[in-house]
Amino acid sequence: MRKDLVNGIVGLTVGAFAYWETFRFDRREAFISENPALYPQLLSIVLCLLSASLVIKAIAGKELQHIKANSESSGIWRMMKVVISLVGYSVGIYLFGFILPSLLFMYIMPLQLGTSKRTALLVSAPLTIALYVTFFLLFKVPIPHGVVFG
Amino acid sequence: MGFDLYLVGFRLFDGTVILFMVLGVLLGIIIGALPGLTATMGVSILVPLTYNLSPTAALMMLLGIYCAANYAGSISATLVNIPGTPSAVMTTLDAYPMAQKGQAGRAIGLATLSSALGGLFSVFTLVLFSPMIASIALKFTSLEMFLVALWGISIMAYVSPGSTLKGLISGIFGLLIATVGFDPLTAAPRFTFGSVYLSAGVQFIAVMIGLFGVSEILLNIEKNPATAKQEIFRVENSFESLKEMKGLWGTILRSSVVGVIIGAIPGAGGTIASIVAYAQQKRFSRHPEELGKGSPEGIAAAESANNACTGGAMTTLLSLGIPGDAVTAILIGAFVLHGLQPGPFLFEKHFDLVSAIFIGMVFINILFFLFGMFGAKYFARLLFIPRPALNTGILSLCVIGTYAVQSSMFDVGVMLFFGVLGYLMNKQEIPRAPLVLGLILGPLMEENFRRWIGLAHGKYLAVLWDTYTKNPVSVLLTILVILTFLLPAFQKQKRVTEDASKYTKEK
Numbered sequence: 001m002r003k004d005l006v007n008g009i010v011g012l013t014v015g016a017f018a019y020w021e022t023f024r025f026d027r028r029e030a031f032i033s034e035n036p037a038l039y040p041q042l043l044s045i046v047l048c049l050l051s052a053s054l055v056i057k058a059i060a061g062k063e064l065q066h067i068k069a070n071s072e073s074s075g076i077w078r079m080m081k082v083v084i085s086l087v088g089y090s091v092g093i094y095l096f097g098f099i100l101p102s103l104l105f106m107y108i109m110p111l112q113l114g115t116s117k118r119t120a121l122l123v124s125a126p127l128t129i130a131l132y133v134t135f136f137l138l139f140k141v142p143i144p145h146g147v148v149f150g
Numbered sequence: 151m152g153f154d155l156y157l158v159g160f161r162l163f164d165g166t167v168i169l170f171m172v173l174g175v176l177l178g179i180i181i182g183a184l185p186g187l188t189a190t191m192g193v194s195i196l197v198p199l200t201y202n203l204s205p206t207a208a209l210m211m212l213l214g215i216y217c218a219a220n221y222a223g224s225i226s227a228t229l230v231n232i233p234g235t236p237s238a239v240m241t242t243l244d245a246y247p248m249a250q251k252g253q254a255g256r257a258i259g260l261a262t263l264s265s266a267l268g269g270l271f272s273v274f275t276l277v278l279f280s281p282m283i284a285s286i287a288l289k290f291t292s293l294e295m296f297l298v299a300l301w302g303i304s305i306m307a308y309v310s311p312g313s314t315l316k317g318l319i320s321g322i323f324g325l326l327i328a329t330v331g332f333d334p335l336t337a338a339p340r341f342t343f344g345s346v347y348l349s350a351g352v353q354f355i356a357v358m359i360g361l362f363g364v365s366e367i368l369l370n371i372e373k374n375p376a377t378a379k380q381e382i383f384r385v386e387n388s389f390e391s392l393k394e395m396k397g398l399w400g401t402i403l404r405s406s407v408v409g410v411i412i413g414a415i416p417g418a419g420g421t422i423a424s425i426v427a428y429a430q431q432k433r434f435s436r437h438p439e440e441l442g443k444g445s446p447e448g449i450a451a452a453e454s455a456n457n458a459c460t461g462g463a464m465t466t467l468l469s470l471g472i473p474g475d476a477v478t479a480i481l482i483g484a485f486v487l488h489g490l491q492p493g494p495f496l497f498e499k500h501f502d503l504v505s506a507i508f509i510g511m512v513f514i515n516i517l518f519f520l521f522g523m524f525g526a527k528y529f530a531r532l533l534f535i536p537r538p539a540l541n542t543g544i545l546s547l548c549v550i551g552t553y554a555v556q557s558s559m560f561d562v563g564v565m566l567f568f569g570v571l572g573y574l575m576n577k578q579e580i581p582r583a584p585l586v587l588g589l590i591l592g593p594l595m596e597e598n599f600r601r602w603i604g605l606a607h608g609k610y611l612a613v614l615w616d617t618y619t620k621n622p623v624s625v626l627l628t629i630l631v632i633l634t635f636l637l638p639a640f641q642k643q644k645r646v647t648e649d650a651s652k653y654t655k656e657k
Contacts, residue, residue, distance in 0.1 A: 046322050
């Protein structure tokens with residue numbers, strides 16, 4: 001299956017869905033310029049047309065790139081673990097605030113990425129403190145306190 | 151405006167502004183010197199930090215990161231043969247061989263001075279041309295403003311690496327995302343799916359951090375999990391290189407002109423500028439056979455061109471509100487975060503801030519020159535930082551930074567979604583910059599489009615004909631947009647951008 005065939009089909013699906021969705025907009029306008037659906041409808045049509053061109057190009061064989069295993073499965077798995085950890089970290093800071101989940105994340109993530117336990121332990125606290133100082137003290141930007149500790 | 155435009159900005163400079171400008175330059179050098187971290191990523195993940203700063207301090211810090219990171223890519227290009235930023239890709243060709251001969255300090259010195267001179271030349275063109283372009287743009291009708299924005303997106307799609315068609319799809323998708331939330335005219339909810347969080351629209355900072363911060367780290371992690379031990383050359387005295395400048399003025403001036411012109415083309419950016427300037431140098435050089443073997447001319451051409459892009463990109467950003475590259479697209483987000491809209495009206499409403507930007511960019515170029523010349527050997531040590539620790543710190547910064555903008559965990563979710571989407575887009579070779587540009591320019595485009603539709607009162611063709619016959623700018627802009635949309639059909643190969651992306655990937 002060609003790479004751009006997938007891209008084109010995804011684009012077509014998104015465009016068609018967006019077009020269909022515009023019919024659910026509230027349209028009590030007096031003038032056409034006040035129609036909230038007009039502009040998104042035009043965009044969805046253009047998106048569909050461009051995506052259809054991509055599909056045609058891919059089928060006609062003008063785009064020669066095929067989906068190939070250009071990434072090692074170990075690399076993808078490593079990346080997936082990072083995404084899962086990031087989701088966990090985000091949930092963690094939502095529940096427990098910045099400090100605890102950050103200390104844990106800064107320890108676990110370098111370990112996952114291949115550093116030794118010693119290095120992970122050494123960087124965990126300094127990185128957390130550095131971020132805390134940067135955000136909270138230097139830039140006075142709010143950091144999450146967590147719903148548990150409120 | 152007069153000469154005041156070049157002086158009034160001094161009023162906005164206080165200790166805090168100077169402090170954050172210096173901090174921005176230092177952060178920029180750090181980001182640029184570390185392979186895998188780019189100016190785009192640096193600016194996008196650090197925008198939220200500026201939330202509580204004054205607009206001047208915030209913009210000085212971000213401009214400091216932008217200009218200094220563009221320069222600092224040459225440090226790792228010289229010392230480990232890996233461009234710190236994609237725009238330093240041509241610098242590696244001569245800087246690394248020079249370092250192999252035991253002249254790393256000379257190479258870094260040449261890169262530093264050429265970058266600073268290229269940057270200063272571009273600021274000169276910025277202060278000269280942007281007020282002129284802005285005064286013309288002030289007379290633009292709503293149709294013309296719409297066409298300028300559309301042309302910006304289409305040209306960014308055209309020059310982005312990969313297929314133009316995919317770039318256009320990315321840009322239109324960005325425009326579609328920009329319509330999420332309440333309609334600005336009728337307050338009707340659009341694409342909110344009943345969610346309160348989506349009523350205010352998609353937070354563009356979260357999108358930018360996801361697309362340029364998280365996805366870049368995911369790609370880095372996938373490619374290279376742990377620190378590879380690499381040989382790093384010792385940096386000796388950089389000042390010796392200053393004596394060589396006498397024979398390089400022509401090269402620097404010529405390459406700076408190339409950089410400014412390419413920088414002003416939306417989406418082109420430093421990588422293309424350095425490739426074009428390097429190719430041009432090969433044609434004009436008296437010793438073209440030396441290029442690629444440690445030639446000072448090669449370093450000067452590549453570095454002055456990529457830094458000259460900054461002024462070019464800022465010219466279209468400030469005068470038209472159209473970014474010249476991905477970093478300036480993100481800078482629009484920073485302007486909006488501080489309640490400002492870049493474009494011709496900025497010269498009318500925030501005259502002093504525009505002046506401060508001109509002055510600040512001069513100082514930023516001088517600052518990174520000083521830091522680079524005196525501190526290159528210390529910045530070189532950054533290359534020893536363990537990559538897993540660095541990547542972890544950046545990911546945490548992305549999460550906390552996104553949260554900080556609106557204290558919203560929903561935004562963190564949006565950021566993660568776009569992080570994965572950016573990763574997938576990269577894998578599918580779909581450029582990400584047009585999406586961000588579409589998202590940022592979306593409201594401006596919709597507003598002008600609907601205003602024009604409203605004024606036409608149903609007589610679209612008559613009004614269009616009237617506009618075209620009275621105003622040649624509209625005709626020119628329409629032709630440009632149509633050409634950019636039609637070009638992919640007739641084009642066999644995008645040589646410059648494909649060469650650039652190919653080379654960057656190889657590196």
